[in-house]
Amino acid sequence: MSEPVKRALVTGGSGGIGAAICRRLARDGHHVYVHARQGVDAAEKLVAEITAAGGSAVALHFDVTDAESTRETLAAALGLSPFHFARMFRQRLGTPPHRYLAQLRLEAARRLLRTGQRPLAGVAAACGFSSPSAFARAFRQATGVTPGAYRRGAGGPA
DSSP states (O other): OOOOOEEEEEEOOSSSHHHHHHHHHHHTTEEEEEEOTTOHHHHHHHHHHHHHTTOEEEEOOOOTTOTTOOHHHHHHHHTOOHHHHHHHHHHHHSSOHHHHHHHHHHHHHHHHHHHTOSOHHHHHHHTTOSSHHHHHHHHHHHHSSOHHHHHHHTTSOO
């Protein structure tokens, strides 16, 4: 009888405590899912390091530009049931995948709004919101101000 696969979901880049935990879990035989808030490159770097050392790891990437990034698509990419993925994700990160993805989308929107390079509808589309009104509603709920007011406060054009 084969031993069940031990799985671990840890956030962290190529440095810091999250990366150290990933390395240790991989050495202990866990299959590690890595998500780095710094971006895909940091996660891929850590995955390459773990696999080069004989461990098992997969980079977990939330595509904020993809409105179809769902719990089901992420779970399927990792070979897990949507329920197991969501439970594991929430245990490790303290928030469900949909809320975490919404936070990532809003962080990306804040960055784009500060630069003032795109119209508000373009920011909404670039960050994976289904419509400009859905973006404005989510942004206002999270920050207490509209995207236009945030941009003006950040020094960019409305």
